[in-house]
Amino acid sequence: MRRKTHISAILGAAFTLFVVAVGGCSQQRQFQPTVAPEQMSDIQFVHYLETIPVATFGEGCRAMVIAADGSDPYDDHATRYAELVRRGWVRDAWGLNENDVLDIGTMCYMTSEVCHLKPSVCSTLLGSWGLGDRRYAIRQCVDARIIGHAPAYKPVTGGALVWTMGRAEDYQQESGAFAATPKAAASGGKASELLAE
Amino acid sequence: MTIGHKQMRYFGQLALAVALCASAAFAQTADQQTQAPAVATPDTTQATNVSATPVATSKPATSVQPAAATGNVADPQAPADPAEGEELRAIVIEVEGTVESAPGDANALDMDAWKPVEKDQQIAPDTQIRTGMRSKCTLQFGEGPNLTVIQLRRGTLAKISDYRRTIDEQRIRIGLGYGAVRGGSSEGTLRSDVVVDSTVATLAKRGTEGWEIEIEPVSGTFHISLARSGLVEAFSKDAEERRRVHPGEYATDGNIARMWINQEIFDRAISPYEFQSLSPDDIDFMVANRTGYSSLGPGGNQLYGAGTRRPPAAGFGDGSGYRYFPTMIFERGPVQRPEGNFGFGPTFRVLVPKSDFARVARRSIATAVQRR
Incomplete structure (x- = not known):
């Protein structure tokens, strides 16, 4: 009887380990697009994001480069990732791969770096060496009205990523991060007047 | 001499209108005989105003000025039905960054269907337009x-679903897939009917400038705002609630669901009780407890504000005889609220003559002052 109990416990533990290893805690995105995103132009990539249910870390990196620089000059994820590490937008300690699911915390960390959001005291003291850095970034993005409240582990949909890109662009524009560009010629005086804020 | 000139101009316009009607009738006859395709419609402002008759507007036959110069182009493919109005094309007046267009049924990932949009390009209804980041198309x-x-605005996919003009109305329907759209209208001789529709929310404009709608359809997030003037109506398809957005206000998926209860309560603290339903003890209680938020009524027809926490200048200030109640406001009329009126209906207190009740109220206040 006791031996049977041991066997049941071992089988149960083995099954649990199997489920966890196969898919239970997998961060890989199962859905794969029909067209490779790296082959798309920037505008196609942005509108491709709106069609996907979950964004990956690699797509998030490219999206943030577009949000910050206006275009993505890198050919592959490895080059882009190295540049983002150099800029301090991502950390090797996270251990994220290209096809890993992008979560809210990671997206907010990159967004806070793109927008140069002012960190809090706790974020500076604790988040600077990695403790809760991405959760503090969520707080900063919420305060900047870029996103709403959400848990750090929540996967990011493609639409939410584009929404965040747009809000990050608005934030940069309002904070004067973009270089002053000459206004387009007003073909209709009333039209430009109507849209002026 | 000046009157003479005006008369001459009037007769000139009248003659022009008659000529237009005659040519339109002639063209109609010719069309019936030869089945020839219609030509671009006359679209100058004054000509439209003068000859805004069903014949002139419904049957595009002549061209007084080049259509492109007027900023308004009739679609030659469109049928000219007086009831439906003439279908027109929009003009691209500004392009910044990357903007592309495609037929209405094109897929977002179909790389061949999307073509760059250029300035002064005419956009017919049932055309999709998409913008990249740091891009916009006006x-x-x-x-x-x-x-x-x-x-x-940036990262937007939209479609001109309908754009036509009838005798008294200019109707524009924009289908918004995702992203942000802003705009403004001026109403002159025609009523401007603009609706921006999406799977999440709908914006209906009512003669306004500076409206904006931004949506994210997957999560149902939207943000509808009005910057300058006019009135915008926001309708949340998820909450099935509608709300009017006034200048300086915004509606989102969050606050439109909660409506006014989380927003307006911080602006005004209004007691829902009518004057007629207040007893002297009620007034004493209100005088003694004039801080804190008043409770909100469960619903009804009228709302009579009894007391608020407005600044002294708005209420009984120094020199008014009620200097001990600097924040009290007594409003005898109904307070109209944007989201509708509510409060208790008339009670037995309506049986008491108003003059008598006012006397009782004044006496109660005076008594409360003396007690203090």
Whole structure:
């Protein structure tokens, strides 16, 4: 009887380990697009994001480069990732791969770096060496009205990523991060007047 | 001499209108005989105003000025039905960054279907337009006093579902897939009817400038705001609630669900009780407890504000005889609220004559002052 109990416990533990290893805690995105995103132009990539249910870390990196620089000059994820590490937008300690699911915390960390959001005291003291850095970034993005409240582990949909890109662009524009560009010629005086804020 | 000139101009316009009608009738006859395709419609502002007859507007037959110069182009493919109005094309007046267009049924990932949009390009209804990041596209609908300008902001996919003009109305329907659209309209001789529809929310414009709608359809997030003037109506398809957005206000998926209860309560603290339903003890209680938020009524027809926490200048200030109640306001009329009126209905207190009740109220206040 006791031996049977041991066997049941071992089988149960083995099954649990199997489920966890196969898919239970997998961060890989199962859905794969029909067209490779790296082959798309920037505008196609942005509108491709709106069609996907979950964004990956690699797509998030490219999206943030577009949000910050206006275009993505890198050919592959490895080059882009190295540049983002150099800029301090991502950390090797996270251990994220290209096809890993992008979560809210990671997206907010990159967004806070793109927008140069002012960190809090706790974020500076604790988040600077990695403790809760991405959760503090969520707080900063919420305060900047870029996103709403959400848990750090929540996967990011493609639409939410584009929404965040747009809000990050608005934030940069309002904070004067973009270089002053000459206004387009007003073909209709009333039209430009109507849209002026 | 001046009157003479005006008369001459009037007769000139009248003659022009008659000529237009005659040519339109002639063209109609010719069309019936030869089945020839219609030509672009006359679209100058003054000509439209003068000859705004069913014949002239419904049957495009002549061209007084080049259509492109007027900023308003009739679609030659469109049928000219007086009831439906003539179908027109929008003009791209500004392009910044990367903007592409495609037929209405094109897939977002179909790389061959999307073509770059250029300035002064005419956009027909049932055309999709998408913008990249740091990009925008401004479209002009109509001309002269009946001008509507709509701008597609960064990362937006939108479609001109319908754009036509009837005798008294300029109707524009924009389907918004995702992203942000802002715009403004001026209403002159025609009523401007603009609706931006999406799977999440709908924006209906009511003669306004500076409206904006931004949506994210997957999560159902939207943000509808009005910057300058006019009135916008926001309808949340998820919550099935509608709300009017006034200048300086915004509606989102969050606050439109909660409606006014989380927003207006911080602006005004209004007691829902009518004056007629207040007893002297009620007034004493209100006088003694004049801080804190008043409770909100469960619903009804009228709302009579009894006391608020407005600044002294708005209430009984120094020199008014009630200097001990600097924040009290007594309003005898109903307070109209944007979201509708509510409060208790008339009670037995309506049986008491108003003059008598006012006397009782004044006496109660005076008594409360003396007690203090």
